[in-house]
Structure formats: structure tokens, C-alpha cells
Amino acid sequence: MQTLDLSEIGLREVNKTLHAQAENTNQTAWTIENARGSHAIACGLDAPIEVTVKGSTGYYCGGMNQQATINVHGSAGPGTGENIMSGKIVIEGDASQYLGATGHGGLIVVKGNASSRCGISMKGVNIVVQGNIGHMSAFMGQSGNLVVLGDAGDALGDSCYEARFFVRGSVKSLGADCEKKEMRPEHIEFLKEILAEAGLDADPSEFTRYGSARNLYNFDVDNAGAY
């Protein structure tokens, strides 16, 4: 286990050290101490390493992550895991706005709640939130899955494309062009797998699926008000 003290060596040195880890590095386990809400911690990683961040993080922790597993032992600030490509980010506490924004792949797990615009413009990432999520979540979501064990706020999935949303609790309101969908066996199967991967226990049959009604895909003057 390698330990990096952020308050001692500074952000540049922390990220530089993690960026220097090659595909076949032997030093696969890293701990970052004294995170103290700093921004851009462990962003742009691209190696199969496991990074544990002690404390809460600021904006963009794990931004654009590839391959790495990042555990935040605290709460995470806005834009955590933005544009994640692969790998995994696990947040023990709560997550602020824009969690996993535009993420293309990989998995983000939040043990607490996630704030507004969770999964905004998601492009393939899977996000699992044990608690609730805020308003405008998955706005313009293109692909990937947002799984919520708690409740969703207003305007879920507004203007979404092909992203899928699974909510166990209530949905305060659906956004434009987002509708309730049928749960088919493949969706139950998917939920079993993703919940296992996220290490969370829930009954897949209790979830409701939502997704695009596809009414805004090609312009129709009768839908003009929904744009």
C-alpha cells in the first residue's frame, strides 16, 4: 500500500504519481490522505490501480477515469466521475451535483444520496445510488443505466435518449419525453448483476423502469412545446 499525503505534497504531485502508474504496475493499492475537499483528486487515471481517498473530495474527483477503482471515504463534490470511461468509483457518503456527468462507461456507486443532475448527459456509464437522487437527473441521458434504490426528484430523464432508469422508490415527476416502461426479464437480470457488482442488496422486482418515449427524436410541430 502506497500512501500519498495531499496536504504535504500537493495535488500536482499526487496526480502525477498516479498518472505515472503503467498498465502492469505492481503498486496497485494507493491511499490519499488529507483530501480536505480538494478539487480534481485522482482525475485522468488510466491504470488498473485501486485508490482510496480518505476524507471528502471537492469537484471532479475521478474525472475521466479509465480502468482505476477509486473509493472515496467521505462525501464527494460536484462532477465526481465526470466523463468516466471505465473502472469504478465508490462513494461511501453523499455525492453532490452532476455525478458521473457525460460518463461513457464504468460504474459509479453512491452509498448515500446523490444531488441534482445525477447522470446528466450520461453516455454509457452505470450509476447506482443507494439513497435518493435530486431533480433533473439524467437530463439528456444518451445511454447507460441509472439505478436508484431510494426516490428520484423532479423531472427525471428529461429529454433523454436511450439511457435507462430504474427506481425502487417514488419519482416526484418525469421530465419531458420520459415515460414509465415495462420491466422485462432482461431488466431483472441486469439489475441482479449491477446490484451485485455494486455490492448492494435489493430485490430487482421492486424497481420500475423509465426511459425515452422517443417523441422528440424527430421534430414534429405538435410536440414543439416540449422542446
Added chain:
Amino acid sequence: MNKHDPRGIPHTTPRQSATFTQDINSDIRRAAATGIYDIRGGGAKRKVPSFDDLLFMGASISRYPLEGYREKCDTNVTIGGLHAENPIELDIPVTIAGMSFGALSGPAKEALGRGASAAGTSTTTGDGGMTPEERGHSSKLVYQYLPSRYGMNPNDLRKADAIEIVVGQGAKPGGGGMLLGQKISDRVAEMRNLPKGIDQRSACRHPDWTGPDDLEIKILELREITGWKVPIYVKVAGARPYYDTTLAVKAGADAVVLDGMQGGTAATQDVFIEHVGQPTLAIVRPAVKALQDLGMHRKVSLILSGGIRSGADVAKAMALGADAVAIGTAALIALGDNDPKWEAEYNKLGTTAGAYDDWHEGQDPAGITTQDPDLMARFDPIEGGRRLKNYLKVMTLEAQTIARACGKNHLHNLEPEDLVALTMEAAAMAQVPLCGTDWYPGKPGTSY
């Protein structure tokens, strides 16, 4: 005897309304028939005060010129020396603005890369990500970081020579993009992670930051991810140039790209293009003032765009304080867009060469703003690249001609004192004297 009036009462000439012109009436009829606003490409077509309203004074007894064929007049420019380990070094101060693969064909993007590289300047990606052709043919490539983040990935980000965070665009300050279904080919759909053939909407605001304080953190993140190696530009529309420039500098930008309302777009509402934003001439002095007030002029670069067409425009932009310019529409015309040789086909589309602006429909006779394989095949990227290189060279030679005439051995040495204005409006906007006077509107200390 008036044949329409048997009583012989004089008939008035049929009079067209200055308010309800034929153009306006056709807009109303189109709206009434369709129920949807008009979408088109390009920039503002209305007449606005422009660089054409400025003149250089040239040499005189008090200012002597440089010998055109003997004495040097340098044109190189460095962008991003402030924070980046590897600033961009350009041979000429004319860059190619961001235009997407999707809006343009792959070969058209390739031609932009070829022409820019041959002329010693940079080209820029667009909404839709970086294509291998474009990276391969561009010696210096600026990667646009846009609200939609279509095709955005860290591997491409690290391949870029600079990053341009797009906040706004002169054609549509505050507007997002759109790409109609006709242009969402398999390849475009895959790059953007969208279903094929849908009408794609792009967001107008970044998904993970709002405001100047967030922008500063976003720039920090991008620098951390790219190891502080490459310059970071911030592109804004000509909306509030003094404050936008100030805030971009405060956020840590290496360069501010400022785009006036004549700047083009691939597709947006006509009403947006014509009625939101400010003319390019009007935005440069406030931006330069912001840089000067911060002690950052010539440290943070100012790249001006929006209707730049000639070496005269380049020289005027630089005299007013810009470090470089960017061209988009002009570059497309150099490649062959709106060429009269396709007139018969423009006619079939209900338009004429020079007026064709339905770039979003993907039926471009010149094969540039399309994803249709047959139309694309009309365009030769090698020939296109050569034409762009020629055009860039001519612009540079023209700017040098003017600079030498003003006695300047580098384009950067051009200054507002070299200019006069033809109109009161231009004098006020450029803050240079009206021809034949020593005065411009708002000039301090001249009221006796």
C-alpha cells in the same frame, strides 16, 4: 388616361413597405405554413458595422514604411505561454475555427487540417469529437471541449495541442447546437453515442459547471488530466466581452477566443443568428481593455473571429489589439462552399450560389457540409487543402503589405493609431478617429 381608373384619377406607384419587406413577408408565410422557426447555417447576414468601416492611414512624413520586398515583417504568434509547458507556436496569426465532423464531412475536416498545417497554423475540432483523419493531417490541433461532450474522451484530449473550452459562439450566444437526422450517419451516430437518424440536440450549458468559479476548477481539472502541458483557451461569444474576458483570465485561461455575430454555425435558428450577439468590430476593444486592465494584454492571447475574410481584416483585428484571428466560413468558401460552379444544383434546392445556408440538411452540392457519400465524393481533400493553404498565404501577404505600409516589422506592432473610421458607428466601436477628425464618440478630453 390610367387604364385602371376609367375616371382618370392619377394612380400611385405600388409601394413596398419598409417594414413588411418581401423578405419579411416570405418569413411570415414560411412560419404560417410550417409552425416552426427557420433553421439555417452561417452567421448574421444583416449589415452591421464591420472592419470594412475602418481604413489604415499608411505612411507619411512622420511614419516611414518598410520596403515591401526587402524588409522583414514577421507574422508568427505564440499562444499559451502563460501556464502551459508547450505553448502553441504558429507561423501565421490566422487559425481555423472549430467546425464539427458531422456538420462537415470527414474529407472536409481532413482538408482543413492539410491546409492549416501547410500554412503553419492550427485547426480545431468541433461538437462530435476528434477523428483520426483530422488528427493525422493537422500538425497543430485544438480540441474543443463543448457542453454536449459528444465523442469526448481523455485519450483524444491528451492528443490535442491545445484545449478550447467552448462557452459560447458568436452566431448563437447562449444557444446549443443541433444536427438534423439527415446528417446522423452511422459514423456520426457512433461517435456521438446517439441513435442513427434522429434530430440531435446539443446542450447550451456545460453539464458539470456553471459560472466563473466553477470554470476555474474545470480548467484545473483539464490541466491536471493533461499534465499542465497544453494551453487552455476559453471561447466566448461576443456578448459581454469586457466581463467575459476578465472572468476567463481570472479562471486561468491561456487564451480567449472571442466570436462576433458574423461568425457561422452549422445550424441554428435564424432569429438567433440575426438578433443575438454583437458585431465583431464592437467586441474587440472591450476585450483588449479587459486584458490591459489586468496587465495581461499579450500574455493571455486574444483570438478574434466572426466574419474575418481578408488580410485587411486580419490587420485591422490585430491593430485593435487581437493576437490572432480564426476563420470558419471563409475557410469553407476557400474549400469550395457556395461556388457558382454548382449554380444549377443550388437552383434545384431553391437557392443560389452565395446564399446557400441550409448546411444542416446535408444536401450540400459542393460536398462539404454533408455526410452523403455521393456528395462527399465530389470533394477532394488534397485539392481542398491546397486551396486553403493558398488562401491563408494570401491573407498573410495582404496583412504584411498593410503592416509594412504602416512601418511595422511585425503584425503585432500594428496599433489603433494606424486606423481611422469611415463612419461614426465604427469610430465609436473601434475607438479610432472618424476620418478627417481627431475625434471619436466617447473620446475623453475633447469637449471644450
